[in-house]
Amino acid sequence: MNTSELSSLAKMISDLANSNLEQLEGKCQDEEDTQDYYLGILQRQAILLSDLSTLLRDRNSKYISTPYILLRSLLDDFIHLLYFHLCKERDIEIIKVNAVAYKQSFVSLVNLTNSNYENFEGKYPFYLKKEEVEELKSDFVDKLENQKYFQVPSRFKFKEFITFDTLVRRISHSRETKIYRDRAYYLWKEFSSFVHYSTYSFKMEMQDAPENMHIIDECFQYCYNSVYLSFQYFVSVFKLQFIDNEVLNKRYGLILP
Numbered sequence: 001m002n003t004s005e006l007s008s009l010a011k012m013i014s015d016l017a018n019s020n021l022e023q024l025e026g027k028c029q030d031e032e033d034t035q036d037y038y039l040g041i042l043q044r045q046a047i048l049l050s051d052l053s054t055l056l057r058d059r060n061s062k063y064i065s066t067p068y069i070l071l072r073s074l075l076d077d078f079i080h081l082l083y084f085h086l087c088k089e090r091d092i093e094i095i096k097v098n099a100v101a102y103k104q105s106f107v108s109l110v111n112l113t114n115s116n117y118e119n120f121e122g123k124y125p126f127y128l129k130k131e132e133v134e135e136l137k138s139d140f141v142d143k144l145e146n147q148k149y150f151q152v153p154s155r156f157k158f159k160e161f162i163t164f165d166t167l168v169r170r171i172s173h174s175r176e177t178k179i180y181r182d183r184a185y186y187l188w189k190e191f192s193s194f195v196h197y198s199t200y201s202f203k204m205e206m207q208d209a210p211e212n213m214h215i216i217d218e219c220f221q222y223c224y225n226s227v228y229l230s231f232q233y234f235v236s237v238f239k240l241q242f243i244d245n246e247v248l249n250k251r252y253g254l255i256l257p
Helices: 003-022 033-058 065-086 090-120 130-142 144-149 164-169 175-195 199-206 211-238 246-252
Strands: 150-152
Touching (some): 003 033, 003 211, 003 246, 033 065, 033 211, 065 090, 065 164, 065 175, 090 130, 090 144, 130 144, 144 150, 175 211, 211 246
């Protein structure tokens, strides 16, 4: 397995995602949390795998940081998709994921605003003032469609989602599912060391080991299954058929057919 072969495989999975996205043209007109979550994942798989294909085609196989960092995001998608696929309260859980994202955005904005007052007496032109932040918060909470993200709207208290470790532990559908879960989670943690730099990741990269190429290939199994799992929502809602790729199916197989 070399970078050229891996580049071709990444492009095939990206094309698979795009082929199924084409079936959704003209659909998904209304904003809806669950629909938009799966639509976004499909689009992300298509884009990141296309980028990864280009990176693998044009780079020395010794330098694996960028592929590993991208694959960490794609493995994150897979583990969440697996959890949601097996979760009885999927729609509620996806709303919580979105709630956490909104919460983090507002927390970051508040922190930046506090920095404006601590360091610039509230006069830095590119930072918001406290009253402007409060106005943004008020506008957000007053919108009816945003009420679902709050535990206590009057206190601007958002709903919480479980930790990633807890999510992983709750994926327990079958022995086979646990095996895939454990391997994907292991790789997710290994790739995290490339996101948060350390000498550990530097030494790993300097090894130029052949197994690095096999690890990337293994991750493509989870990417292929992410495309499949994402599209199952649209199969159920729009009665569509998943457009598969025989080569990818034979190589990687479906974890949850």
